[in-house]
Amino acid sequence: MKFGHFDDKNKEYVIETPCTPSPWINYLGQDHFFSLISNTAGGYSFDTDAKMRRLTRYRYNEVPADMDGRHFYVKEGSLIWSPSYLPVKTPLDSYFCRHGLGYTIISGEKNGLAAEMTFFVPHGESCEIQKIHLTNKSKAKKAFSFFAMEEWCLWNASDDGENFQRNLSTGEVECYNGIIYHKTEFRERRNHYAFYYVNHKTSHFESDRDAFLGMHNGFDHPAQVIEGNLKDGVASGWHPIAAHQIDLELEAGESKDLIFILGYCEIAKGEAKFVAPSVINKRPAEELIEKFNTTEKVDAALAALKKKMYAFLDVYKAETGNEKLDRMANIWNPYQSIITYCMSRSASYYESGIGRGMGFRDSCQDLLGFVHMIPEKARQRIIDIASIQKEDGSTYHQYQPLTKKGNADIGGGFNDDPLWLIGATAAYIKETGDYTILDHPTPFDNKLGSEKPLMEHLRRSVNFTINHKGPHGLPLIGRADWNDCLNLNCFSETPGESFQTTENKGDGKVAESVFIAGMFVKYSQEYAEICTHIGLNDEAKAILKEKKKIEEATIKYGWDGEYFLRAYDARGNKVGSHENKEGQIYIEPQGFCVMAGIGHELGYGKKALKSAEEKLGCKYGLEILAPCYHEYHVELGEISSYPPGYKENGAVFNHNNPWVVIAHCVEGESKEAFDLYTRNAPAFIEDESEIHYTEPYVYSQMIAGHEAKNYGQAKNSWLSGSATWSLVALQEYLLGIRPDFDGLLVDPHLPEEFKHLHITRVYRGNTYDINIDNTAKNPSLYIDGKKVDGRRIPYVKGMGKVSVELK
Numbered sequence: 001m002k003f004g005h006f007d008d009k010n011k012e013y014v015i016e017t018p019c020t021p022s023p024w025i026n027y028l029g030q031d032h033f034f035s036l037i038s039n040t041a042g043g044y045s046f047d048t049d050a051k052m053r054r055l056t057r058y059r060y061n062e063v064p065a066d067m068d069g070r071h072f073y074v075k076e077g078s079l080i081w082s083p084s085y086l087p088v089k090t091p092l093d094s095y096f097c098r099h100g101l102g103y104t105i106i107s108g109e110k111n112g113l114a115a116e117m118t119f120f121v122p123h124g125e126s127c128e129i130q131k132i133h134l135t136n137k138s139k140a141k142k143a144f145s146f147f148a149m150e151e152w153c154l155w156n157a158s159d160d161g162e163n164f165q166r167n168l169s170t171g172e173v174e175c176y177n178g179i180i181y182h183k184t185e186f187r188e189r190r191n192h193y194a195f196y197y198v199n200h201k202t203s204h205f206e207s208d209r210d211a212f213l214g215m216h217n218g219f220d221h222p223a224q225v226i227e228g229n230l231k232d233g234v235a236s237g238w239h240p241i242a243a244h245q246i247d248l249e250l251e252a253g254e255s256k257d258l259i260f261i262l263g264y265c266e267i268a269k270g271e272a273k274f275v276a277p278s279v280i281n282k283r284p285a286e287e288l289i290e291k292f293n294t295t296e297k298v299d300a301a302l303a304a305l306k307k308k309m310y311a312f313l314d315v316y317k318a319e320t321g322n323e324k325l326d327r328m329a330n331i332w333n334p335y336q337s338i339i340t341y342c343m344s345r346s347a348s349y350y351e352s353g354i355g356r357g358m359g360f361r362d363s364c365q366d367l368l369g370f371v372h373m374i375p376e377k378a379r380q381r382i383i384d385i386a387s388i389q390k391e392d393g394s395t396y397h398q399y400q401p402l403t404k405k406g407n408a409d410i411g412g413g414f415n416d417d418p419l420w421l422i423g424a425t426a427a428y429i430k431e432t433g434d435y436t437i438l439d440h441p442t443p444f445d446n447k448l449g450s451e452k453p454l455m456e457h458l459r460r461s462v463n464f465t466i467n468h469k470g471p472h473g474l475p476l477i478g479r480a481d482w483n484d485c486l487n488l489n490c491f492s493e494t495p496g497e498s499f500q501t502t503e504n505k506g507d508g509k510v511a512e513s514v515f516i517a518g519m520f521v522k523y524s525q526e527y528a529e530i531c532t533h534i535g536l537n538d539e540a541k542a543i544l545k546e547k548k549k550i551e552e553a554t555i556k557y558g559w560d561g562e563y564f565l566r567a568y569d570a571r572g573n574k575v576g577s578h579e580n581k582e583g584q585i586y587i588e589p590q591g592f593c594v595m596a597g598i599g600h601e602l603g604y605g606k607k608a609l610k611s612a613e614e615k616l617g618c619k620y621g622l623e624i625l626a627p628c629y630h631e632y633h634v635e636l637g638e639i640s641s642y643p644p645g646y647k648e649n650g651a652v653f654n655h656n657n658p659w660v661v662i663a664h665c666v667e668g669e670s671k672e673a674f675d676l677y678t679r680n681a682p683a684f685i686e687d688e689s690e691i692h693y694t695e696p697y698v699y700s701q702m703i704a705g706h707e708a709k710n711y712g713q714a715k716n717s718w719l720s721g722s723a724t725w726s727l728v729a730l731q732e733y734l735l736g737i738r739p740d741f742d743g744l745l746v747d748p749h750l751p752e753e754f755k756h757l758h759i760t761r762v763y764r765g766n767t768y769d770i771n772i773d774n775t776a777k778n779p780s781l782y783i784d785g786k787k788v789d790g791r792r793i794p795y796v797k798g799m800g801k802v803s804v805e806l807k
């Protein structure tokens, strides 16, 4: 069952009912000001840091769900309704929500009055625009009141949700000239405030939530709206809000626009914070308002935003003859990847914005999916990430976007982390050809004076693995590897203790990861290629020797007979082996070791993939492990804490299914690769939206596996490495246009039913117009009509438009 449809022409998903299985959201903003917005206008806004600079309040486990966000009320006589359905829930005569690239349009109509509401964050600005286009579609004149309300968060979202003994006394607002300013803590150490403005005369306002609602009422039933008049209340402590009342009359057929601005302002250093006692300096707010206070200005800003977003997509455009595949390759998967660049894992409807900052491993992987669209930002991101690496090559696991400093509360010790930096840097160089990044002076642990060229960071990354090997010559796992829940050293027995941060037991010198071995083999190869390119031939040779050692150790000790083993635990016992009772096979090493080509000549690749399909395959792809753990295993950690079929204990992880898709391509198994791809790609399973539960236009972290009660139900939508890896699998392996150090590879792997592929790829300033005859056996590559050997288009600067054929 579907709840909407894709509108590919407008690059939108159109939701046709407010009653989706869960709130289906979109993101507004790509720079520093962001909003989350659901199809019923729920969500919240923040600037730069979802924890420290939260503008509006959101309660994650609220009942009913998703009542916080933008609240709009229309009162016509005794009829009260919300154009986005929530919070009032009056049934609408018509409704739709269009989630587009960086904007959302929600339209509701009741009793002949239509409100089309457009939400977006103009590029580079610190505000959310809410344009409300009201039309009287009836045959008679209408008089009604329009109310708009936002609830302020007292900035620090964490404190806001728990430190009530303090924060219920700190709230302050200023209501001036029809604008409500939120200035909590501005008197003391903050140099920022927020405001809510509308470009129309307001009849009344309210800034005190309790007064607005009245005792015992929810947002669906605010006493002042029901009464028909706000009371011009100025909040002092408790719960400050910003509510506006606009009384309107519309003739039959007449339309009117209201522009609301939710803005964030900073006072520049040296500038006065106050212009009179308790009167804040409104200059930045006035300037921002001036930019967007008319329909014309807003429309122009939206047009500019669309242009900018579409330009990202122009970098890679595919026509495959399959509309579902095209919309994933050209619209939704690239868009989700850009959002993961913006958010990492910080703020979604599953990530509270107060828990996780920028992940080292996560951000490195996200980069693989956006580097071709925003290479300049990718460069800075790599430097930021590398700056939280420590001198010994290990890394902090996260940093907060505001400080960019390693997060000491989370710590480190995830032994896969350092290697991802090589993957990310290699991807950046392959895309841009910019080797100067390797010279960039980059600190360790953000310490001034510790700067070394980025290349030294990469070197310490490879050496970290080389210097941390276990009894079988395989990399030690540390706290965990990619699978955060495979905690082989923590032996946690205390209820509630975090598996992610608790003190490890023992010296950690036994538990090894076959997955990290696969990573090392893949990324040490890339490191060696980088060395060769910059003339470090001896170092390249030395690294390749190390690569060989780990490859051999993996073949000898990491192969279980039919597939790759997952790990050795802290007692030296096998994990992910047919010898185990449960958890006999894991997906990660099958994907990564095959991608890395380990044991290819021995036929391990094909064998491992076949076993993976047989033992892990289900309707929605491959489950992460099988059989699921049914008991808690202290020696394995969090993985066995989840009920069977959920999360790391047997769900389909959309993050590592694409590794297997890529592995199939590496092994030349196009049919298997495409088949697996389609089993969890959002556009291909849209028809099952009632089962899938989360948004049908983006990947979720996981889909519950067959042992779970809710088999097929997804969770953790949007912020997941699933976005990046699926995009890499699709654009670079299935469609086969893949950047390499010296040029672009053309190496498609789609089954025979795809006859012809047309792809346009902008690469280092050239535009490659690529036509692929997918029916040709042993095709040859032609560049501007000239046949070349192999599958690489060598990069030549300044060629402009290049015609490429594989036929």
Ligand code: BGC
Pocket (backbone or CB within 6 Å): 484, 485, 500, 638, 647, 648
């Ligand atoms: C989750 C993992 C996640 C980790 C991050 C765990 O509870 O299951 O998916 O990576 O937390 O801290």
Ligand code: NOJ
Pocket (backbone or CB within 6 Å): 345, 359, 361, 362, 481, 482, 483, 484, 485, 648
């Ligand atoms: C989500 C985390 O963000 C990611 O870093 C981790 O690799 C996966 N979960 C698997 O545990």
